[in-house]
Amino acid sequence: MELDRWRGKNPILMIVDGSWNINWSKLLCHCCSWSKKFKKIFIDTGKIESLEDLAKLDWNDQEFDECIPNDRKRQIIVEIARIISTISPFFKK
Secondary structure: OOOOEOOEOOHHHHHHHHHHHHOOOOOHHHHHHHHHHHHHHHHOOOOOOOHHHHHHOOOOOHHHHHHOOOHHHHHHHHHHHHHHHHHOHHHOO
């Protein structure tokens, strides 16, 4: 898997970015801007530092909604993070 992209090697941002492709979204022009907003609000501030943190995020969180304005995508992001953080110690704090 190529990890050297705009979001760097951050698996959290890979999940957020990838959520746009799960239901064949045609919003590719918005995908990067929303993912970058997520990074600014949650990653850069330290609110989310691991997949465990992301898995605990309430998908109805107002700031999360501002970053990812789609309920289903937010649910998918949180659920993927929950599953991966449960099965892989590599992604734990």
